Amino acid sequence: MDAHNLCQTPTTYRLLRLEYLVGLLVAAGFFLAHLDEVRWWVALLLFAHIDLIGYLPGALAHRRSPDGRIPRVYYVLYNTMHSLLTQALVVGAWMWLVGPEWALLVVPIHLFGDRGLFGNFVKPFTVAFEPRPHPAVQSALADFATVPWHAWPPAEPGRDGQRMAAGRGPEHGLVP
Known part of the structure; x- marks a missing residue:
């Protein structure tokens, strides 16, 4: 949302996803308009490499883990890819090496589809690799998504030079 409020409400999250859906539609439109010019092995390779390297290893590790915890390297692979x-x-x-071609559009189609259709963005280390509600986020959203900023008590000086609402500190998940 801004440099001081690194979170989304359900509405702003849906609006962000909508922007990626527009990008998906534009990329898919160009791709479909040039289907007869697409080198399919290139399209398949470029579409699949993102998940083969960035998602599948972490998903397998997550499913095999008895408690769902996996090494951070899987998050780094996901976020990088x-x-x-x-x-x-990559594109x-x-x-530069091969030349421009319509198959390259599968890369934004993949990424915009992940964000726009499935709502998957980069993964912080503090959430489960496979999506599930985080208790702290759900708790913070109960207030954050429903109470406007002006309804909070006046801000008072906090630690580290931050200003926080009276009685609402980091322990409530509302201030980073």
């Missing part, structure tokens, strides 16, 4: 920056480098390298 599902990064628009990383995949821009850029492909264009």
Whole structure:
């Protein structure tokens, strides 16, 4: 939302997903308009490499883990492979080495689809690898998504120079 409030309400999250859905529709439209020019083995390789490296290893480790905890490397792999920056480098390298082609559109289709259709963004280490509600987030959203900022008590100086609402500190999950 902004540099001081690193969280989303259900409404702002849906609006963000909607923006990625628009990107998905644009990329898919261009892809469909040029189906006869797509090299399918390239499209399949570029679409699949993101999840083969970034999702499947972590998903398997998560399913095999008795308590759902997995090493951070799986989160790093997921976030790296599902990064628009990383995949821009992949597409850029492909264009430099091989040349531009319509199959490259599967990369934004994959990433925009993950974000727009499934709501999957980068994964912090503090959430389960496979989506499930985090108690602290659910608790904070109970207040955050329903109580406007102006309804809170006046801010008072907090630790580390931060300002926090009276009686509502980090232990309530409302201040980073």
